[in-house]
Amino acid sequence: MPILFLALSAHRIDRDQGTLFSPALLVSDFGPKITIKIVEGLREDILAGKLKSGSEIKDALKRSVLELLTEKGDKTELQLGFRKPAVIMIVGVNGGGKTTSLGKLAHKLKKEGVKVLMAAGDTFRAAATDQLVIWAERSGSEIVVAEVEKAKASSVLSQAVKRGKEQGFDVVLCDTSGRLHTNYSLMEELIACKKAVGKVVAGAPNEVLLVLDGTTGLNMLPQAREFNEVVGITGLILTKLDGSARGGCVVSVVHELGIPVKFVGVGEGLEDLQPFVAEAFIDAIFS
Template identity: 50%
Template sequence: MLGWFKKKLSGRKEEAAVEKTAAQVDVQIDAQVDGTEELDPSTSSSPVTAEKKPDKVTPAVPAAVPAAEPAPTAEAAEQGDADGQGKDQEKEQEKPQRPSMFKRLQERLGKSRNHFVHRLDNLLLGRKKIDQELFDELEEILITADLGVNTAMALLDAAKSSVKREQLSDPQALKKVLRDKVLSFLRESDQPAELVLPESGPFVIMVVGVNGVGKTTSIGKIAAKFVGSGQSVLLVAGDTFRAAAIDQLKIWGDRTGVEVVAGPPKSDPSSVVFDGVAKGVAKDYDVVIIDTAGRLHTSVNLMEELKKIRRVVGKNLSTAPHEVMLVVDATTGQNAISQARMFNEAVGITGLTLTKLDGTAKGGIVANICHELKIPVRFIGIGEQVEDLRDFDPEEFVDALFSVEEGS
């Protein structure tokens, strides 16, 4: 999990003592949300408190392990080293989980698949040859799939030149050409966040976006991921505008066992953020995640306030923020592009989280964002559960989007 975030301390700490796997955190939080399980203080209370903080740990999970993969416990890792069985056990555990995580992604992208790939299949299946008429219809499908005109045209051009170069005559072959090109767009912007990891001090993530896109929810889920991989996390309630937003973040703090720095409602967000980063540095947290109030990208005053918050983040840690993450709601389609442009101009976006891909047929927006903006997508949201915030894996995404579901 958190493939983009490589533990900055690897090498600085030899101890591998992940006490709780990401999967365990997810299950526990889900159970609490469902009301089926009380919080078990022995497992849920934060490994991170200001007063009593455990030694930093190097997760036993390598950075490239995908979100679905359960992190081995320190015990299992030790066992594996001793008799080589730990890895086998791990593989056994993974077997049923991997396909089901993929299947969930596939299902959650159902609306986008119906809108784009099923239409594509219908077009290609009904044709015997590749001609201009086919390209005209393909163009319409691409444009209406929320890929945006530029990206749709780039795809169409790629399809045309492949047909020419490889002398393709079977319309079916076009599907693979398009799949490969979409994947290349997604990879264009893909770059790991470890490139910006600080030499010392916490990795500071400032989360921004318009109202209601899912910032606070995503922060809670990201915190759960970090906790699951053995990182100490501090949340900062920089959204002082709504009292409910502070409460919402505190609830996530309780659920994930993570401390939250908050001020009174309507207090100056910059001052809360200043205190939060100061605490993160003083107490040597691994990760500090800052929530900010939702704001319209077109509101000059609010964007100025965001610039100020960004400057304040750097007062206690000159290299911070290491990630300015824009959360965008995929259901807004092309509007996500203009949001990203304006937030980028104001505060310099370094990563994206795209939420609510489960509720939209506009999944093509992911390719459009990667192609147009060249900003890496870190996470995608495909539902309300903790495990529904997925590390973005271009290949997995394209496979799920272009796949044909069994029985369909």
């Protein structure tokens, strides 16, 4: 389907030398701004006759998207530093997949021999803690939960990092609350969480991973901007790619904010978190 669209686009140029538009990229949720940028880049080659067939155009398109993704987003590995424990905060809006991704990440790290401690930092809803406790059991991880009702998230995280330090854990994975990102108090809470863990281990958190729901489309960009301004995002987890969503809009996020995608979520099971591989992601978009 996308190839057909692109062939049509190229044909339009031949005919009227007019604007080249690419519904294929728009269909994949890239959004108009990045689509224009990519297509403008290819326009000259198409007009000069260097790219003729649909498949040549498709390959060139894939190369430009790859360039956008790798230019600023090539640090796809977790950067955990040398101090123990390394602290990873998982942030994002409600329902995006924070808790699930945290559980899957714990499983993945444990398989690599990493000693993982979870921190139930979503103290807003009791059910959030219960959900993380189940993931702790599934992944065989230890977990720190709030001792009192409505405890401050920052104090739970601080407690967890202290325990992590005392008991020789390698990584503390911190869940956080995800009420609307436009909610001022959530952002305040995240700032407090970040400060709290930094007080226990200098340089923590090592990673602040923003979970983006692959089905959100263009809303990803304002979400990412806002979280990044407030807490400084170091990496992205793009979830729910097992459905029909292709998550193309994340290219705009990587390009505009210079933040790499580190993992993709492809389901609700333990094994359903994969390292981000730009080439595979692009192949899926243009398949």
